[in-house]
Amino acid sequence: MHLLIIASTEENLKNIVGLSRASLNNVHDVTLFFNEKSVLLLTKPSLLDGINVTKLVCRTSFNELRLNLDDIIEGVKMSSLSELVELIEKSDKIVFAG
Numbered sequence: 171m172h173l174l175i176i177a178s179t180e181e182n183l184k185n186i187v188g189l190s191r192a193s194l195n196n197v198h199d200v201t202l203f204f205n206e207k208s209v210l211l212l213t214k215p216s217l218l219d220g221i222n223v224t225k226l227v228c229r230t231s232f233n234e235l236r237l238n239l240d241d242i243i244e245g246v247k248m249s250s251l252s253e254l255v256e257l258i259e260k261s262d263k264i265v266f267a268g
Contacts, residue, residue: 172199174261176254177208179268186267187217194222201261203254205231208267212242219243226253 173193175186186202193200204212205228212218212227226249227242258264 171262172201172260174201174203174257174264175267176203176205176264177211177267178206180207180210182267183211183217186211187221189265189267190218190221190223200224201226201257203249203257204228205251205254207231207235209235209237209242212246213237214241214243216243226257228254 173189175189177186190200190202200223202218202223203226209227209231212225218225225243225246227246229248229250232248
């Protein structure tokens with residue numbers, strides 16, 4: 171099963187981490203997509219560092235917050251809302267984490 175977790179705010183980080191770890195323990199694929207203010211959850215240091223899931227950040231939100239690649243944890247890939255639409259179509263379950 172593929173789980174897509176979409177975050178837009180800085181809230182619910184512990185829930186995102188917990189749900190990601192629980193899903194990994196059940197051998198599910200997990201993709202985290204961050205846009206708007208949730209992009210700040212990826213800045214160093216982060217509870218998301220070291221969690222072996224796909225981490226995508228909206229390029230537009232990233233640029234609007236004037237972040238640099240050096241500001242965020244390793245393994246985060248740039249993405250877009252059009253890629254998010256594709257992920258929504260392909261995912262088995264979707265969680266909006268706020």
